[in-house]
Amino acid sequence: MSRTNAPGRGETILLIAVGGFAGAAARYGVELAISSSLLSTLAVNVVGSFALGAIVYENRLVGSFSKRARFVFGTGFLSSFTTYSTFVVDALTAAPPLGLAYLFASYATGFGAVLAARASVRAIANPRGEVVA
Amino acid sequence: MEPVVLVGLGGAVGAVLRYLLGESLPADPFPWGTLAVNVVGSFALGLVVFGGVGGDAALLVGTGACGAFTTFSSFSVAGVRLWESGERRLAAVHAVGNFGLSAAAVGVAWGAATLLVG
Numbered sequence: 001m002s003r004t005n006a007p008g009r010g011e012t013i014l015l016i017a018v019g020g021f022a023g024a025a026a027r028y029g030v031e032l033a034i035s036s037s038l039l040s041t042l043a044v045n046v047v048g049s050f051a052l053g054a055i056v057y058e059n060r061l062v063g064s065f066s067k068r069a070r071f072v073f074g075t076g077f078l079s080s081f082t083t084y085s086t087f088v089v090d091a092l093t094a095a096p097p098l099g100l101a102y103l104f105a106s107y108a109t110g111f112g113a114v115l116a117a118r119a120s121v122r123a124i125a126n127p128r129g130e131v132v133a
Numbered sequence: 134m135e136p137v138v139l140v141g142l143g144g145a146v147g148a149v150l151r152y153l154l155g156e157s158l159p160a161d162p163f164p165w166g167t168l169a170v171n172v173v174g175s176f177a178l179g180l181v182v183f184g185g186v187g188g189d190a191a192l193l194v195g196t197g198a199c200g201a202f203t204t205f206s207s208f209s210v211a212g213v214r215l216w217e218s219g220e221r222r223l224a225a226v227h228a229v230g231n232f233g234l235s236a237a238a239v240g241v242a243w244g245a246a247t248l249l250v251g
Contacts, residue, residue, distance in 0.1 A: 016152050017145040024144020024201045025137050031196070045205040052206035053213070080148045080201030084171040084208060085178035088235040107228065110209035118213070 007068050015068055019076015027081050038094065038102055041086050042109065048082035049110045053117030061125040136192050143197015147174075151202045163223055164211040167204065168231055174203035175235035179242025184250050203235075 007015065027044050034040035055074050059065060065073075087106055091099045154173075155166030178199040181191055208231055215224035 013149050013152070016148050020148025020201050021141040021145040024147070024197050025141040027144075027200060028137055028140040028192075028196055045209075048206040049209035052210050056210050056214075075152055076148050078206050079151065079204040080144045082205035082207075083200040084203035084205050084231070084235065085175040085199045086196075087205060088171075088175045088232065088239055089178055089182055091232075092236055092239055103232065106205075110205060111212055114209045114213040 007071065011068075012071055015071040016076040019072040019074075019078075020080040023077040023080030026077075027083065037086065038090050038098075041083065041090060042102070042106055045082045045087065045106060046109045046113050048078045050113035050117045052078045052082075053114035054121055057118045057121040058125070061121055134189065136189075139189055139192040140197040140200075143193040143195075143199075144201035147198035147201030147203075150198075151204065162215075162220060164207070164215075164227065167207050167211055168227070168234065171203045171208065171231050172234045172238045174199045176238035176242045177202075179239040180246055183243045183246035185246075 030044050031037070031040045034043060052074055055065065055070060055078070059070065091103045091106075093099075094102060151166075151170045154169055158165040158169055160166055178195055180186075181195040181199065186195065208227075212224055212227050215221075215227055
């Protein structure tokens, strides 16, 4: 990764703010499209976990995204598109069996999405299957 | 103001605050920043939800700021990274701790809101 021309502090904060605006707005759009809060939150968390996993492992294995791009899309957009607070409140306010199932489903699909992203990046970055990271 | 703009503005503020808090906390070997934002943000959302905050304020502060300040994607990635680096115990603490402490924070917020708002 190039260390030259790194974004300054002000620019970094601006990039994250822009990404955060878009990520939260996009999450709200999914909320409007899927009437169940549990399902819409699960959806954004799974999709966002896969995408952030892809960015993180791509950066480790290939590194074609600039620091600016990772601030906008990762720290800004995806981290705001996904959310933990609504997930916790929904899990606690649902009927106990549903809340517990929702907790386990969210964790399983969230971690599973990161593992799927890792496998995808490895397959694309390293088609011969040599283990590098 | 349009609801989506309110959510976006709250999201911009929440994302920047998350970054600033995360910067000030160690991420290695344990992702303290993710834990901190999730617990604090869950407490704040609990106050909004159980305090009966509605309308534009709920969109700006709840859906926007708390939603963006807390994060599930970094939580998922950090959990897998801990596990794959052999830090199995820390991965378990991360998975259980984020939910347990965030749930406790929501409980405290519910108690506080019930006392204050009735």
